[in-house]
Amino acid sequence: MLYLPPYNTNFFLSPFNPIIIEQGNPSTWYNGRSYSGLMAHKTNIAGEMKHVVVRLSSLPIEPKEAIADTQILYTVLPTYHEDAIPSAIPAPEVTKIAIRLRYLIEECVPCELEPSSITRAHSRIITPKVVKAAKEAGSREYAACVVYALLVNKRWFKKQAMLELWDADLHNVRATACEVIAKQLIETEDNQDYLLQDILLKRYSVMVDGEQTAPANVIERAVDLHALRVTGSSGYQKCVNYLWRGWLVQDENDPSVFIDYKKKSNTNYWTHVDPDRMRAPIYQNATQIIFSLIYLGLYTGAINTVNPKGDLDIVEILLYVFSFGFLCDEFSKFWKVGRYYIGFWNVFNLILYGLLTTSLVTRFIALSHPLGDDDGQRGKFNELSYNFLAFSAPMFWMRLLLYLDSIRFFGAMLVVLKVMMKESLIFFALLFVIVVGFLQAFIGMDNADSNADATLFILQAMANAVMQSPDFSGFDAFAPPFGIILYYVFTFLVMVVLLNILIALYNSAYEDITDNAIDEYMALFSQKTMQFVRAPDENVFIAPLNLIEIFFLIIPFEWWLPRHMYAKLNDYVMALVYSPLLFVAAYFETRSAKSVRSNRKRGEEDDDTVEEWEQMEGEVDFEGEGWDKTVQSVKPDVEQDAATIEVKKLRGEVGELKELIERLLKKENA
Incomplete structure (x- = not known):
């Protein structure tokens, strides 16, 4: 017999909570409740019952002899990939690791420091010892979630900076330290599979108010927090590139797990003519661009x-x-x-x-x-x-920019525009207050006058002033002398004060973005990739092909057709409607497969490319020619500045002099 955990209202059935049954009598439970009895009482269970699974690894502590004769029932009820995704490491453990890291960072950054002292290479603050200590915060068992815990700490410090304005600079520097340590942990990890699968793509949770947060991985969290140093790290971008190309895909049975695309080295053309490949972000993006161009062409034809x-x-x-x-x-x-x-x-x-x-x-x-x-x-x-x-013509053309942000030029410009629009909120907030105040004054003057209503004239004149084309002549006869004086004041505030504030805000935003243009673009590209990966649709029908899904699949078939048959039907329809794109995609994937095979023969990574400076690198023997020795003799020490090197040299000489004097004194005393 196998034992079932005590039945109570807090018991939640999942792949991690076992159902224990008797050998030869699967309808009888340890505590006497039958399967039908459970279904009758399922309203008392915290959550929807979708899984009934027995796992030996999750058995409660009971006498070992009780599990001598076992039967494992793997699936009694249907399982769906929409079930809640659990944290790869228990949330309390992740939270403890985050708290340990917070203590480490608070001790390493005890006061306000210049951000450059944290971010510079070979920093005195974030030393290799600090990075090693951060890695040890998770011990060997939970080391995979350390980078995620650092991003959690970044969010905590950013929140604390907003709550404690008197120490905002200190908390912001600590948040920067979290990013720097996370980046170094990512870039110093040698095991690529461990980096991609466990550190970057496994989902973790923390405890907040006694409840687990929604599980998320490092790729998602770094994008959400706009952690530019993390999104700009080499390992992170490699992972994003693999996701973009569809070389890492979500497991159909467990969406919390990303698996390697096994066919990427297959050079058979027809192997790659697979409708499932449309789930790769690169092909979804290409399809969206094609449909957007067709949409724009249809509009041009209609309007002309x-x-x-x-x-x-x-x-x-x-x-x-x-x-x-x-x-x-x-x-x-x-x-x-x-x-x-x-x-x-x-x-x-x-x-x-x-x-x-x-x-x-x-x-x-x-x-x-x-x-x-x-x-x-x-x-x-x-x-x-x-x-x-x-x-709507300008909006049609501007809409095209949405799908061109994967191109570096357009992507960087879109980031600049996005930040500028955010900065504009300050200007428009001030403008709204000023416009309402002056409008009320002008309307009051107009109401005091018994002549015809001038509301339309007032609105037009104020709009012209905002657009830097004021009309003073119309206010000569408007409630003299108050009307013209008030209009002069309004024009001065808008054209001289507010518009210059707006220009200054735009200039500041542009400088901030262009200084980090590459990192901003990589963050935008990562965000775009994650939008496709996070897409809630299991079957990818890109608009306007979604109309086929709605009217020819969902409405007539989804509600009654068995799930596996409905999935096959979707695959057939996707293969039909995407066939031209699949044939083109298969051609490029075949070429990519040849490159992957070539890289594997050379012992390189799958995405490696041979550049022109690498083509004859193997024919040069640095050590045999003595060139390596020459280079090492002239190589500067970038870890220490010149003053530190001279002081250490002087220190050694002083030590030698001290030993020499001690020997001389011993000889004299002898």
């Missing part, structure tokens, strides 16, 4: 071929079908991810789709009127529809 009669041609129909697919994709992701999905580009796209929807609605209103009607309503609404369509 105006139909005076108001009829919808095939180009316009395709344009609105694409728009509907993109709109469904936005709502689907918002439904699955929640409010955290909302960002600048989402709002931007929704405004664009709103304009297109308005254009389509006005077109339908035009079509509801008869052709050649006397009042001309059909022509009026048809013209209005095209005006809305033309009004």
Whole structure:
């Protein structure tokens, strides 16, 4: 017999909580409850019962003789990959490691220091001994979560800097120290598989208010915290590159585990014609760019071929079908991810789709009127529809930037624009307060005057002042002399004070980004990669192909078709709709496979490339020619400055002199 942990309301069935059954009687439990009895009481269990698993490694402490005769029931109920992902290391242990690291950093950075003293190479503060001590904080058993715990500490110190403004600089420097140590741990790890699989991709949790946080890995956490030094480290970028190319993929049975793509060295072309490869971010991104260009082409064709009669041609129909697919994709992701999905580009796209929807609605209103009607309503609404369509042209072209951010030039510029828009919030907040105050003053003067209402004139004049084109002539007769004086003051505040503040903010933001342009681009690229990896969809139907999934797969089949059959059906449909792209992707993957095989023959890593300076490197023998000895004799010591070297040299000479004097004194005394 195997024993079942005591049944209670806090018992949660998962792959880590065993169900123990009697040999030959699987319906009977140790405590007398049957399987049907459990199902009847499943409302008392904390969580949805999806797994029934027996694991010998997780048995409770009982007499060993009790497990002599066993039967292991691996799956009684269906298992799904949507189940909650557990932390690879118990959350309390990760939290303890984070607290140990926090104590280490607080002792190493006891006071406010210049950030350069922390970040410079061969720092006096973050020494190799400190890095080694940080690695030992997790001991041998839990060493994999040390980098994650350092990122947790970075978040803690950043939060503490906001709460304790008097020590904000100190806490920010400590947060920087967390990044520096994490980067060194990543770059000094020799075991690549351990680095990728355990340190960077395993998900860990910490305890907050007695509960576990949502599990996350280092790749995700570094992107979320905008830890540029971590995202810019070599090991981190190698991992992101593997994820981007689809060389590391999530296990279908356990999404918390990333596995190596086994076929990347297979040179057979047809092996790579696999619809599952569309899950690789590189192919999803390429597909999005292609559809965006087609979408832009459809818009260009629609706006340049105006139909005076108001009829919808095939180009316009395709344009609105694409728009509907993109709109469904936005709502689907918002439904699955929640409010955290909302960002600048989402709002931007929704405004664009709103304009297109308005254009389509006005077109339908035009079509509801008869052709050649006397009042001309059909022509009026048809013209209005095209005006809305033309009004959205700048947004169509700007939307293309969203899918070009994987290119370094566009990516860096988008980061600059993003930071500038954030800095603009200060300007617009001040502008709003000033505009409301002066508007109320002008409206009050207008109300005191018995003449015609001048609200429209006031709004237009204030808008012109904000756009650096003030009109003073109109205020000569407006509540003299108060109107013109007030308008002069408003113009001075907006054009001289606020706009110069905005320019200064933009200049500061641009300098901050361009100084770290490479690191910012790598962080943006990592974020884009993680958006694809984190995508909630199991089957990748990129908009507008998601309409095929919705109307031809989900609605007619998903609700009744067995899961494995529905998955096969999805694969067949994906293979059909993506076939042109799959053939092209297979060609590039075949070429990549040849490169991987060549690298493995040379004993190099799979993504290694032979540069021109490496082509004849093997024909030069540095040691045999004596060149290595020459180089070592002239190599500078970068770990110590010249003054330190001279002091150490003088110290040695003083020591020799001391020994010589002691010997002379001994001889004299003798």
